[in-house]
Amino acid sequence: MQFYKKVDHEGLFIEDIKIELIPIDEEGNSDPQYIAEPVPPGLFWPKWNGTEWVEGGEASEPQPVIPSEVEVLRAQVRASDDRADFLEECLVEMAQLVYK
Known part of the structure; x- marks a missing residue:
């Protein structure tokens, strides 16, 4: 079993997942939704750009109460x-x- 980061179709982090093997599609390619590389600390909204984790969003501005x-x-x-x-x-x- 290995931990992977699951991302959506835009590359945004969804959840940590523990599976034995990454699912493979009909063409024999591994599913691009599962990333083995850990997310570096300090990212507000991690996004996988295909080669590395980058900031995928911005912190929302606090709304006045x-x-x-x-x-x-x-x-x-x-x-x-x-x-x-x-x-x-x-x-x-x-x-x-x-x-x-």
């Missing part, structure tokens, strides 16, 4: 509560200074 209206309102309520707590603490400190 747009908060829902409910999330925005919750954040505003939390901020308002925090501000009220801060002002209350300030009043307590001021009262302690005045009424020493």
